[in-house]
Amino acid sequence: MSDKGAVLLTGATGGFGGEFARVLEQEGYRLLLHGRDHVRMQLTLDMLKNPKSHRVFIHELSARKGVEELLAGIADENLVGLVNNAGYGVWGGFEKKEGVAQIDVMRTDLIAPTTLSHALLPKLKRAQGFIINVSSLAGEAPLPYMSTYAAAKAGLTFWSEALRFELRGKVRVVTLAPGPSPTGFRRISGAPVGKGSFFSTPIPLIIATAIACLHQGGGYCVPGWRHRLLWLIIKLTPRSCLLAMMARYLK
Numbered sequence: 001m002s003d004k005g006a007v008l009l010t011g012a013t014g015g016f017g018g019e020f021a022r023v024l025e026q027e028g029y030r031l032l033l034h035g036r037d038h039v040r041m042q043l044t045l046d047m048l049k050n051p052k053s054h055r056v057f058i059h060e061l062s063a064r065k066g067v068e069e070l071l072a073g074i075a076d077e078n079l080v081g082l083v084n085n086a087g088y089g090v091w092g093g094f095e096k097k098e099g100v101a102q103i104d105v106m107r108t109d110l111i112a113p114t115t116l117s118h119a120l121l122p123k124l125k126r127a128q129g130f131i132i133n134v135s136s137l138a139g140e141a142p143l144p145y146m147s148t149y150a151a152a153k154a155g156l157t158f159w160s161e162a163l164r165f166e167l168r169g170k171v172r173v174v175t176l177a178p179g180p181s182p183t184g185f186r187r188i189s190g191a192p193v194g195k196g197s198f199f200s201t202p203i204p205l206i207i208a209t210a211i212a213c214l215h216q217g218g219g220y221c222v223p224g225w226r227h228r229l230l231w232l233i234i235k236l237t238p239r240s241c242l243l244a245m246m247a248r249y250l251k
């Protein structure tokens, strides 16, 4: 197995995370796999060719303590890459859901990736490495009934794009913005799962698009024609119509 260096992958126990792990291992990286759920982590390890060459870290990222413990755990590693993939949303009206749960979404989806990136940048710069931020098309439009998720992802996309500009020639930055995808995301957010969306795009295609974008030097990428069509609809629809459409879809 070639060792191109270590990559920290957060949310390695999820749908996108498992596929990122598989592809990054294939690319020759040693993985520092983060998640919370031991059983789901084992499923990810079972998919890998050389599970023993990777390390596992179990931490809650909505809490500052969890982020600090993760950073302390990987302090001895010379990182070449960081994939900020862990994230979730809370479905339901803002006033009806517990405030802490709503704020934890923003801590996990926005504060944790920015904190990890800031702390790890000196190493990533030394290695002329990369950061992949898994944002969402939810960051392109306000989402009634998932308002804090959209707010966190809008923040993540804007920060990630600005960072790419600041770090040109030093660290490659990819902002991945998928739309609906067949992972555990919707069920975990508490949203009705339903029949699935016309825009749903296969997980391998999404992760392959992010890796291709990384090979091209970084950038903002929307994977697959269905997600690109959704992106176009979001961009061309007046805000008031968009709000009504999104509310109908999510209520």
Ligand SMILES: NC(=O)c1ccc[n+]([C@@H]2O[C@H](COP(=O)([O-])OP(=O)(O)OC[C@H]3O[C@@H](n4cnc5c(N)ncnc54)[C@H](OP(=O)(O)O)[C@@H]3O)[C@@H](O)[C@H]2O)c1
Binding pocket: 010, 011, 012, 013, 014, 015, 016, 017, 035, 036, 037, 038, 040, 059, 060, 061, 062, 085, 086, 087, 088, 089, 108, 134, 135, 136, 137, 177, 178, 179, 180, 181, 182, 183, 184, 185, 186, 188
């Ligand atoms: N699926 C979609 O439709 C979609 C679309 C656009 C963007 N995304 C984004 O894609 C990323 C990956 O999600 P997914 O679709 O693969 O969903 P998923 O299957 O639910 O996976 C989410 C991952 O994030 C981890 N995670 C969630 N909350 C966490 C917390 N508070 N602290 C630490 N880890 C936490 C989970 O860990 P445990 O399983 O160990 O708890 C899991 O590994 C997320 O950032 C999500 O916002 C998803």
